[in-house]
Amino acid sequence: MVEKVVVAENLSVLLGRRKVLEDISFTVMRGQLTGVIGPNGAGKTTLLRAILGLVQVESGELNVLGYSKIDLKEVRPKIGYMPQLQSFEKRFPFSVADVVATGLLSPKTLFRRHVNLKKRISQALRSVGMENYILEPFQDLSGGEQQRVLLARSIVRKPELLLLDEPNSGLDFPAQRLFMELLISLKTEENLAVVLVSHDLVSVASFADQLVCINRTMHLHGSPLDVLNSPHLDEAYRCQFDLLSSTIGKERYEN
Amino acid sequence: MSEILAYGFMQRALMAAIFVGLLCSTLSFFVVLKRLSFLGAGISHTALGGIAIGLVLGIDPIITGSVFAVGTAMSTGYISRIGRVGEDTVIGIYYATGMALGIALISSFKGYYPELFALLFGNILSVTVRDLAIMAVVLVFVLLFVILFFKELLAICFDEEMAIAGGLPVNLIYMGLLAAMGLTVIVSIQLVGVVLVAALIVIPGAISFRLSKNYRGMLWLSLLFGLGGSVGGLFISYFFPVPPGAAIVLILAVAFALTMVLKPIFESGHRKTLLDK
Ligand SMILES: Nc1ncnc2c1ncn2[C@@H]1O[C@H](COP(=O)(O)OP(=O)(O)OP(=O)(O)O)[C@@H](O)[C@H]1O
Ligand SMILES: [Mg+2]
Secondary structure, three states, X not given: OOOEEEEEEEEEEEEOOEEEEEEXXXXXXXXXXXXXXXXXXXXXXXXXHHHOOOOOEEEEEEEEOOEOXXXXXXXXXXXXXXXXXXXXXXOOOOEHHHHHHHOXXXXXXXXXXXXXXXXXXXXXXXXXXXXXXXXXXXXXXXXXXXXXXXXXXXXXXOOOEEXXXXXXXXOOHHHHHHHXXXXXXXXXXXXXEXXXXXXXXXXXXXXXXXXXXXEOEEXXXXXXXXXXXXXXXXXXXOOOOHXXXXXXXXXXXXO | OOOHHHOHHHHHHHHHHHHHHHHHHHHHHHHHHOOOHHHHHHHHHHHHHXXXXXXXXXXXXXXXXXXXXXXXXXXXXXXXXXXXXXXXXXXXXXXHHHHHHHHHHHHOOHHHHHHHHHXXXXXXXXXXXXXXXXXXXXXXXXXXXHHHOHXXXXXXXXXXXXXXXXXXXXXXXXXXXXXXXXXXXXHHXXXXXXXXXXXXXXXXHHHHHHHOOOHHHHHHHHHHHHHHHHHHHHHHHHHOOOOHHHHHHHHHHHHHHHHHHHHHHHHHHHOOOHHHO
């Protein structure tokens, strides 16, 4: 079963008077991991926020899970989102379970309790290997453990599309590796479409099914190897990538 | 004890202390979690301008003060979300302007000087039945709002971006919280005055934030300290020549200082992690 989850065609986004994204086109399939790369300020976060309907599409088409760009608000309950790290309060009196529970809140849960709350929370925590920490204070966990709990928060509502904004930043190498493997197994089990923003080109390239490289406008879109070996990558990042593109390929990384 | 409460003014003062203690400690919980303490100070000082307008024009100061307090709170939230000006900058401007307006108006009418002192430092012993009724109404509204939107308020305080992405009416709820803060500050001014009210909506939450890593525990502790501080301060001021407002704030400040010392002891008994088992 191949199904288009996100279709962007010549997408442009304006923030204030500034054109932050211009002429972006790509497609995200169900069961695929799409890596989004690009330098700081390229508009990666803005792209995720556009998919969530949090910023207005100025021109072009954007279709998410069958919803067009004007009613993206409706699609939010079907999307799991992990914002770029700094968005949450670091020392907050929440247990791990409380953090995951916030992932279930939506307009539908206003004025009422969620049914099966406990079961959903422990299920989500089990799938990220954190079920033993359910009652721990969230602030006492390590950065890597917190990331896994935040991943549980984004999947607890059983989304069809998962948007992750640099979920790996600040993790050491084994923790990053673990996180990616976890993500891949989740993706396979639930047949999820995953869009992953990352600055770790090596890691995304080895796990992603396709790469989208943006810098305001889209530069490249295709299989990880094609994108990383493309001469246009330097152009997107406005610097030389000799080392990366010449020595690192999928085969090399995997053995 | 019973002999103190034989006085009508003390009965009313006690009721007022309980109402205000409950209100302030409930909001204090969110003020600390959402880092709104400077806004609290800003609202109360701006309110002085509103109260002064009421006194000068002969309108009930609680009405003009409420308009100023709620207006300050909500417009601060609005301006900092829409414009490119930081919340603290907006508050800094309101703060001084409101205070200046208040002082200018009140001092140009000589007869109001005694009232100015009461406004600045509170006058709980002059609370009337009507004041109590207003406090009760505000208390009911604020508690209703907090109970209805409790989980959403928590989620917004923890991670606003996620709350928005989840489709919650974040702006509406946040504005509701700011309005509740404005009303709470206004009715609390009678108890502790413009200058000290900021302490009453910060310290209970700050103490409980230090003591608990669990929001339920934090909320109960905040209520406990808020009520204990306001009622305790009232009784202290009956026996010692200290104004109630100052006594209340000093009790809370001492309690906060104690948590600095006592926290390690408290924690060692309470920490139960997987590793300890
Ligand atoms: N509200 C706004 N108004 C105007 N410009 C904005 C606004 N928000 C972001 N921008 C600009 O849009 C551009 C893209 O921002 P975005 O956060 O999407 O970049 P990013 O690719 O996620 O960067 P990073 O790798 O640093 O996270 C930046 O140049 C930023 O300054
Ligand atoms: Mg970003």
